[in-house]
Amino acid sequence: MANAEHLRVLKQGVTAWNEWRKQHPEVEPDLNGVDLAGADLGGVWLWKAQLQGANLSGANLSGGNLIQTTLAQANLSGANLNKAMLTNTDLSGANLTDADLRETRVGGANLRGANLSGAKLNKAKFSSADLTGANLSGAKLDGAEFPNAKFCRANFNKASLRQAKLGGSDLSDADFSEANLNKANLWEAKPVRANFSKAKLAKTELTKANFQGANLSKAKLTGANLTRSDLREANLSGADLSDAKLCKANLGKANLSKAKLDGADLEDANLRGANLEGTGL
Secondary structure (H helix, E strand, O other): OOOHHHHHHHOOOHHHHHHHHHHOOOOOOEOOOOEOOOOEOOOOEOOOOEOOOOEOOOOEOOOOEOOOOEOOOOEOOOOEOOOOEOOOOEOOOOEOOOOEOOOOEOOOOEOOOOEOOOOEOOOOEOOOOEOOOOEOOOOEOOOOEOOOOEOOOOEOOOOEOOOOEOOOOEOOOOEOOOOEOOOOEOOOOEOOOOEOOOOEOOOOEOOOOEOOOOEOOOOEOOOOEOOOOEOOOOEOOOOEOOOOEOOOOEOOOOEOOOOEOOOOEOOOOEOOOOEOOOOOO
16 A cells, blocks of 8 residues: 555646655655556656555656666556666566666566567667566567577567667576577577577677587577587587687577578587588588
8 A cells, every 4th residue: 555645746746746756765655566557657756665566557767767676566568768767676477568678777687477579679888787577579679789688588589679689688498589699799698498490690699609409499699609519419409600710619309300501610610419410401
């Protein structure tokens, strides 16, 4: 149950609210469960506020300060969070479908189990954020930065991640089927057992990435850099690896049946026990 006084001040408008926050910096506003659907709160200061289970669907929170705010289980579907600050914010289980999070700063945020399907996350910065089990199917993440983030079991089906930076991130058991990762950077990422079936990975940086047991069947990896990558027991059947760099890559027991390897650099690659049927090697 929200604090009536806190809600009364907020309903006076962003200017009045921000001034009140300046005067009472020690207060952590209690706005749990409030209905602010469609509210215009652009530039609002909600740092450390409690908004668990709140309804902010369609609300304008662009440029807002939501650092360390609790928004667990909140409804932010269709909300405008463009350029908002969400550092260390709790968004676990939140509904962010079709929300606008372009150029937001979400470093260290908790997005476990959040629904971000169809959301716009272009050029957002999610360093060290936890998106374990999050749904990002169909989301737009072009140019987004996710260094050292956690994406275990996350769903990226048909998402767009062109030129996104996921270096060092934990992508184990994530679903990237039919996603577009062209020219993305996954240097030393850990997509162990992840599903990249029919994904686009042309000219993607995959040096030292751990794809052990991953499904890359029919993926397009033309010109990708897989130098020193771990592809043991990975499924690359029907994948297009034309002009890919596989120098010193570990392909032990990998399934490369009917894969296209025209112009691929396999210098010092480990192919022991690999299925090369139909590759011409």
